[in-house]
Amino acid sequence: MKLSLAPMEGITGPVFRKAHASCFGALDSCYLPFIAPAHPGKAFTEKTLKALGKQDGRSVIPQLLTKDADDFVWTAGLLAELGYSEVNLNLGCPSGTVVAKGKGAGLLRDAEGLERFLQDICARSPLPVSVKTRLGLADVGEYGRILAVLCRCPLKELIVHPRVRTELYRGTPHLSCYGETLEKAPFPVAFSGDIFSVADFEELLRSYPATTHVLLGRGILANPALGRMLKGGPAATAEEIREFHDRLFEGYEEEMGGNALFRMKEWWSYARFAFADPQKVWRLVRKVRKADEYEKAVERIFNGVELADEAVYRP
Numbered sequence: 001m002k003l004s005l006a007p008m009e010g011i012t013g014p015v016f017r018k019a020h021a022s023c024f025g026a027l028d029s030c031y032l033p034f035i036a037p038a039h040p041g042k043a044f045t046e047k048t049l050k051a052l053g054k055q056d057g058r059s060v061i062p063q064l065l066t067k068d069a070d071d072f073v074w075t076a077g078l079l080a081e082l083g084y085s086e087v088n089l090n091l092g093c094p095s096g097t098v099v100a101k102g103k104g105a106g107l108l109r110d111a112e113g114l115e116r117f118l119q120d121i122c123a124r125s126p127l128p129v130s131v132k133t134r135l136g137l138a139d140v141g142e143y144g145r146i147l148a149v150l151c152r153c154p155l156k157e158l159i160v161h162p163r164v165r166t167e168l169y170r171g172t173p174h175l176s177c178y179g180e181t182l183e184k185a186p187f188p189v190a191f192s193g194d195i196f197s198v199a200d201f202e203e204l205l206r207s208y209p210a211t212t213h214v215l216l217g218r219g220i221l222a223n224p225a226l227g228r229m230l231k232g233g234p235a236a237t238a239e240e241i242r243e244f245h246d247r248l249f250e251g252y253e254e255e256m257g258g259n260a261l262f263r264m265k266e267w268w269s270y271a272r273f274a275f276a277d278p279q280k281v282w283r284l285v286r287k288v289r290k291a292d293e294y295e296k297a298v299e300r301i302f303n304g305v306e307l308a309d310e311a312v313y314r315p
């Protein structure tokens with residue numbers, strides 16, 4: 001079983017990856033949050049190079065958000081030069097502005113156009129292409145045509161987040177569409193969606209024993225030891241979570257100075273579920289504005305709030 005870190009824009013960048021791997025051990029692979037591609041003839045911007053971080057092994061897979069085949073192919077070339085061995089295409093971003101421009105989940109609107117685009121990038125990309133997709137824009141009925149298109153393309157792998165765009169990250173994933181993908185796809189398939197506990201994982205494997213690759217997203221934000229636990233290891237101790245927190249904060253302060261607090265608050269919006277009283281944790285950090293206030297709040301959390309019996313993300 002392969003376990004990977006799901007891409008989460010604004011959260012699972014290089015600082016998170018490094019801190020998480022050093023405290024809880026690296027997952028088998030890690031998908032980077034989407035980046036905008038470079039245009040042909042142009043190098044990566046400083047901002048993009050920062051988002052990619054230092055290439056830390058062949059198990060890190062960058063993701064592109066684009067509908068432009070020339071941009072995709074050129075950028076795949078730049079990524080190959082940096083040492084990456086695979087490039088992932090985002091067919092899932094649900095943001096209104098992204099979809100309106102026909103990117104992310106917006107590419108799912110026109111199945112024929114999607115096939116032309118995919119066949120073109122797969123034929124010309126210097127790196128193998130994998131795809132991370134949703135089921136459609138508004139209705140799971142759209143998925144039949146989309147899956148047929150995907151199955152005709154020579155993909156390295158297909159990651160399915162079994163929701164449509166309008167569902168965002170809410171509601172129950174449409175597991176039967178994942179099952180249909182496992183049956184029909186001529187390439188490896190991975191699952192992404194709502195694996196928040198060992199029980200969720202076991203249930204997925206009971207229902208779909210052909211599962212070989214699972215991405216962990218919000219579940220690992222709430223429970224940083226989730227990957228370790230799925231491989232039979234122990235839950236996180238308070239000391240481990242503290243150490244992880246400190247490395248994250250230090251990394252973000254180095255990267256963005258005062259804005260580190262925004263990143264940390266976003267992390268706490270998930271990490272609070274590792275504690276027995278998530279509301280109390282959230283109340284303590286939510287309104288903090290300055291670093292010294294933040295540090296006091298963190299002391300109060302780690303010295304005054306028990307860990308939950310089981311750290312489980314609750315949407």
Ligand SMILES: Cc1cc2nc3c(=O)[nH]c(=O)nc-3n(C[C@H](O)[C@H](O)[C@H](O)COP(=O)(O)O)c2cc1C
Pocket residue numbers: 006007008009010011032033034063090092093132161169192193194195215216217218219
């Ligand atoms: C804040 C946030 C940012 C995300 N950013 C990305 C992204 O950059 N690329 C992508 O393919 N999916 C992105 N996703 C989707 C996740 O990778 C994942 O598929 C989804 O959250 C379902 O998995 P989970 O229930 O394990 O979190 C994002 C999700 C969240 C909550």
